[in-house]
Amino acid sequence: MKIRSNSIINSVVYLITLVFVTISCQPTITPQPVADFSVEKVTGSPGKIKLTNKSLNAKRYQWLFGDGRASTDEAPEIEYKTDGTYTIVLTAKNDVGEDQVSNSIEIDGLVKYVTAGFDFAPVSGSASRIQFTNKSVNADRYQWEFGDGQASTDANPTIEFKANGIYSARLIAKNGNSTDEVSKSVSITGIPTSGSVMFYTNGRGDGSDIEVYVANAMQGVINTVQTSGVPTSCGLDGNVTFQNTDGNYSFYAQSKSRSWSGVITVKNGECRMKLLAQ
Template sequence: MYLINIKSNKKGFLWMGSMILLLSIFVSACDFGYELPEANSIPDETPPSAAFGFAPSDADFLTINFTNLSGSSTDYLWDFGDGNSSTDKDPSNTYAEEGSYTVTLTASDKLGVTSIYSETIDVVEPEVNFTPVIMNPSFDIEGDDSYRDGWRNSDLGGVIQITSSPVHTPEKAAKLPSAGDRIGYQLITVLPDTDYSLSFYYTMKTSPVGTLTVSILGGHVTDPGAVAGATIASVDLTDQDDANTYVPGSVTFNTGDNTEIAIYFTNVDVESRIDTFEITEL
């Protein structure tokens, strides 16, 4: 750009000028290797932190309920490790079978910052805390029929007698006369496919020679001819050294598919007494 100063005189115009060069400098922004922040943006001072807890459902152990413990996050993506996924905050997932699964939670905020947390969970059927109950195991609780309630099965034989001497503990015991026409029988609830030991104390007259048999039957039996086929385990007891001294006995067994078993005891030829039944899971 030029600036021209003009002066006039009487003879006309005399150009006297001086040129002033004005330099305009235009500065453009250059890329120095970073993006400038957007207008009104603020730094992500509290980025997401992904975390979760979990517990099986009370109704079905294959269903796992997840609790989201993430912080500073608004959006969630769950990978349950079995091909299923969810965007719920606190989801549940039902697995097809038992096993170990790696669950991954991706938590993010509205600025697009993410946090990832993974944990391997074991989906297994919980052990059932169950103890079988034998009713009146020491024959000391008097019911409607003289201490014998819960120990009768008239389809298989006559009901046991009750004796007060000798006994093991505390005051009464079951007695089978030598005729062998009475039986003790009680149906109890057990866990399937579980090992148990049934313990007891017994004594027998010193003569004549005979046998006291304690058996475990699979389920309820009402036909005497079906007893042998229903027997899971049994023990023949023959200690006749002292009629006044009780000795320990036991029978171990596995319940198989049964959820009920029957304690069944009988005798042959010799008067026998039995007391203090107890069942223990092995």
């Protein structure tokens, strides 16, 4: 009978263990991603396309569709709204790297949807006149509203505002398929502010010949009589109308038989009446 020595047995066991440990410690190698996809149009839907992601070894995706939109879905759905040629870019990624590929597709036959847009700027040398420049896409009809009661159907209107303020300018753009609208605030400053006060009298005889002075300057002579009621507007013949910027102004008036004095208030955009009674 032969008996193996313990040293021989121990050596065999060590060798087997060493081989096992060496084999089990080999690192797992992650392959680089390979980006790939196909693109095709969806029948019956001119703007829709089908994207089939064929990438290998990827965990994450970044799509760019050539119209400003993007997605991180694996196989997103996409629909274009405007005819044109678009370049679609796919970046496939994993923990060790990334790969990129692109394909182009031509879209045509779409319904032309309207996109409303405009810019505006003051007309040179004028604080109140504004030139509106139409930037709408695919539109053939326009309706403008300027926030002060004025309106226009011109493509590029020029509007004169009557008073300082902030106005909401609105453009509605249309074609046979769709409508779109946009509004912008227009700030008007620099228009001289002014109002009016009209002096009138209900007197008789020499009471109708009244000289009117405002702020120590003669403004005119009242040579007519308002027989009833109150005048309906400033600037009527035979009366005296004072026009100036906002504020309080002292006045003096005299006829052959009497005189008047006091203070009048001018308010921007308003026509006020001052009665010199007999």
